[in-house]
Amino acid sequence: MNSLRDGVRRITGALPPWAFAAAAVVVVLVIPFTSPPRLVQLTIIFGINALLAQSINVLTGYAGQISLGQAAIYGTGAYGTAVMSVQYDWPLWASVPAGIVMAIIVGALVSIPAGRVHEFYLAMVTLGLGILAFTIFRQWGEVTGGFSGLGNIPSPPLGSLTVFGYTLGLVSYFYVTVVLVVVVTWLLANILKSHVGRSFVALQESELAASTLGVNPARRKRLAYVLSAALAGIAGVTYAHVVGFVSPDAFSVNASIAILVFAVLGGMRTLAGPFLGAALLTYLPDQLQAFSEWQHLIYGLILLFSFIVLPRGLAGLFPYRTSLIHHRVDRRRDEKAEPAEVQPAEQSRDGAAAAGVAEGDVLLEVRDVVMNFSGVRALDGVSISVRKGSIHGLIGPNGSGKTTLLNVVSGVYKPTSGQVSFGGVRADGRKPHQVATLGIGRTFQHPLVFDELTVRENVVVGAERLFRSRLVQLLFGTRAAVREERRMVRSAEAAIERVGLEELREALAGGLPFGRQRLLELARSLAGEPLLLMLDEPAAGLAEDDLVELASLLQTLRDGGMTVLLIEHHMDFLLRLVETVTVLDQGEVIFDGTPAAARSDERVLEAYLGASAAATGV
Numbered sequence: 001m002n003s004l005r006d007g008v009r010r011i012t013g014a015l016p017p018w019a020f021a022a023a024a025v026v027v028v029l030v031i032p033f034t035s036p037p038r039l040v041q042l043t044i045i046f047g048i049n050a051l052l053a054q055s056i057n058v059l060t061g062y063a064g065q066i067s068l069g070q071a072a073i074y075g076t077g078a079y080g081t082a083v084m085s086v087q088y089d090w091p092l093w094a095s096v097p098a099g100i101v102m103a104i105i106v107g108a109l110v111s112i113p114a115g116r117v118h119e120f121y122l123a124m125v126t127l128g129l130g131i132l133a134f135t136i137f138r139q140w141g142e143v144t145g146g147f148s149g150l151g152n153i154p155s156p157p158l159g160s161l162t163v164f165g166y167t168l169g170l171v172s173y174f175y176v177t178v179v180l181v182v183v184v185t186w187l188l189a190n191i192l193k194s195h196v197g198r199s200f201v202a203l204q205e206s207e208l209a210a211s212t213l214g215v216n217p218a219r220r221k222r223l224a225y226v227l228s229a230a231l232a233g234i235a236g237v238t239y240a241h242v243v244g245f246v247s248p249d250a251f252s253v254n255a256s257i258a259i260l261v262f263a264v265l266g267g268m269r270t271l272a273g274p275f276l277g278a279a280l281l282t283y284l285p286d287q288l289q290a291f292s293e294w295q296h297l298i299y300g301l302i303l304l305f306s307f308i309v310l311p312r313g314l315a316g317l318f319p320y321r322t323s324l325i326h327h328r329v330d331r332r333r334d335e336k337a338e339p340a341e342v343q344p345a346e347q348s349r350d351g352a353a354a355a356g357v358a359e360g361d362v363l364l365e366v367r368d369v370v371m372n373f374s375g376v377r378a379l380d381g382v383s384i385s386v387r388k389g390s391i392h393g394l395i396g397p398n399g400s401g402k403t404t405l406l407n408v409v410s411g412v413y414k415p416t417s418g419q420v421s422f423g424g425v426r427a428d429g430r431k432p433h434q435v436a437t438l439g440i441g442r443t444f445q446h447p448l449v450f451d452e453l454t455v456r457e458n459v460v461v462g463a464e465r466l467f468r469s470r471l472v473q474l475l476f477g478t479r480a481a482v483r484e485e486r487r488m489v490r491s492a493e494a495a496i497e498r499v500g501l502e503e504l505r506e507a508l509a510g511g512l513p514f515g516r517q518r519l520l521e522l523a524r525s526l527a528g529e530p531l532l533l534m535l536d537e538p539a540a541g542l543a544e545d546d547l548v549e550l551a552s553l554l555q556t557l558r559d560g561g562m563t564v565l566l567i568e569h570h571m572d573f574l575l576r577l578v579e580t581v582t583v584l585d586q587g588e589v590i591f592d593g594t595p596a597a598a599r600s601d602e603r604v605l606e607a608y609l610g611a612s613a614a615a616t617g618v
């Protein structure tokens with residue numbers, strides 16, 4: 001199977017991706033001149049199915065949110081315009097947007113419970129929505145027409161589709177649909193290849209890492225639901241006006257499964273995949289009318305086996321990867337970089353306070369922090385002051401509370417009691433993404449890289465807190481948005497070069513060796529231009545050469561005004577770098593002072609260095 005797939009990939013790889021897209025558009029455009037009306041209508045249905053598959057692609061493929069109830073949103077769009085135009089005589093220009101808005105509202109409402117649950121429960125919530133919507137379509141007879149559906153919707157077959165005095169026939173409607181699909185796909189591509197699309201994938205790969213880089217998980221998931229609902233809603237209104245009739249059966253749970261199959265078979269997290277899946281499953285069943293009774297069985301089998309036969313869907317037969325960096329920026333990738341126009345990071349209002357702290361003054365203040373886990377007191381009244389422009393070491397035996405302290409400062413844990421202030425602003429009680437916007441960056445003891453993103457994409461996600469473009473700017477790929485993207489990509493490239501990963505910038509992060517992943521995490525944090533960088537054992541897994549480079553990088557960062565809080569078991573490495581060291585033991589601070597004093601402090605030697613003093617020569 002694999003060799004067959006590789007063979008197909010070699011053949012498809014002979015042509016650039018745009019050649020396939022151009023050929024598809026040409027084929028579609030000649031259809032009205034060469035085909036019977038039935039095929040013209042079927043091609044409109046293909047466009048609708050592609051939009052539906054794209055709606056799952058955004059929600060599940062990119063944002064990792066399962067939906068078993070997409071037909072509910074699709075149906076809301078269709079019934080929305082149908083009811084408004086048939087029951088209330090609204091003109092098309094009003095009923096169509098109304099249907100789309102209704103679908104978006106349902107999507108936004110679903111995102112509320114969905115934002116709080118994961119996987120299995122999310123599947124149940126969305127399945128519940130599907131059943132609920134189906135029941136409403138069927139039972140709310142006086143509005144929806146009940147079981148027998150709602151007819152007489154303005155449509156080409158009835159000759160009643162009139163917009164501003166023009167009556168649209170099937171061919172005109174066909175071209176309207178083509179333009180709609182092309183424009184919607186362009187808008188979608190702009191969003192998915194922006195920091196929003198990258199953060200969708202980042203959240204899916206590691207919500208913890210993404211949120212500590214400034215991605216707001218609840219807000220992003222809400223946005224994914226809204227975008228997905230907008231696509232399904234557009235598909236719904238297009239459907240209602242091409243068929244001229246809506247009935248509950250078109251929006252049943254079976255329809256939700258079919259939409260899922262379009263996306264899975266086509267291949268998710270690519271822009272082309274949903275088109276491929278929708279094309280195959282629109283035109284093929286039409287040719288195999290005799291098998292129509294078996295349609296759902298076939299969909300079930302495809303879902304069962306696609307992960308084995310075509311794990312990346314039909315799109316996996318093409319050797320392309322959809323980059324998550326805006327195409328206008330990506331195209332210039334190999335040009336010799338113009339001088340990096342890295343601009344000073346804009347700070348949030350609270351971050352500005354920290355930026356204003358003078359060199360040598362206290363930047364991070366931890367006061368009497370207690371952190372209890374059921375039965376374990378990981379931190380027991382810890383106080384630390386980290387001065388601006390210093391490298392501050394944090395050491396202690398295993399289990400002494402170092403990582404817990406980092407988690408408290410970065411908002412991953414809410415302390416049981418005590419305070420954390422950053423630049424005089426209270427930081428405890430804030431969520432991780434809010435702490436990140438203050439200007440606090442961190443790495444993890446076990447690197448949390450976004451496996452399916454390239455090194456470059458990973459590092460640009462690190463700049464999340466610095467992006468200012470608004471959603472509309474991203475949607476239309478305005479010059480300002482592209483300029484910002486370009487600036488962030490440049491500073492990401494600079495961060496990659498700083499850690500020496502430039503040769504690997506197009507490699508997928510998941511395939512990197514452990515030590516490279518550590519450096520990648522460091523570069524990712526640097527892209528966010530933090531005021532305070534907290535590193536959890538950055539030297540672990542690095543070769544001697546890399547250690548020397550890392551030490552010199554940290555010194556350069558410090559000299560540039562950055563403050564570093566460094567946890568490290570590698571004593572030689574740490575004690576040579578830091579100005580101040582705090583030693584924790586069993587959740588308490590047992591020493592705070594210079595490295596020289598630490599080397600001769602009895603409590604330190606006893607608690608921590610005792611065992612390794614001989615080995616490290618301390």
Ligand SMILES: Nc1ncnc2c1ncn2[C@@H]1O[C@H](COP(=O)(O)OP(=O)(O)OP(=O)(O)O)[C@@H](O)[C@H]1O
Pocket residue numbers: 373374376377378396397398399400401402403404405445
């Ligand atoms: N989420 C958690 N739930 C329960 N206990 C925890 C949790 N996180 C940390 N602990 C406990 O808190 C204590 C301190 O752990 P922590 O990971 O902060 O230590 P550390 O100094 O970073 O150790 P190491 O050097 O081994 O990484 C340990 O006893 C640990 O088991």
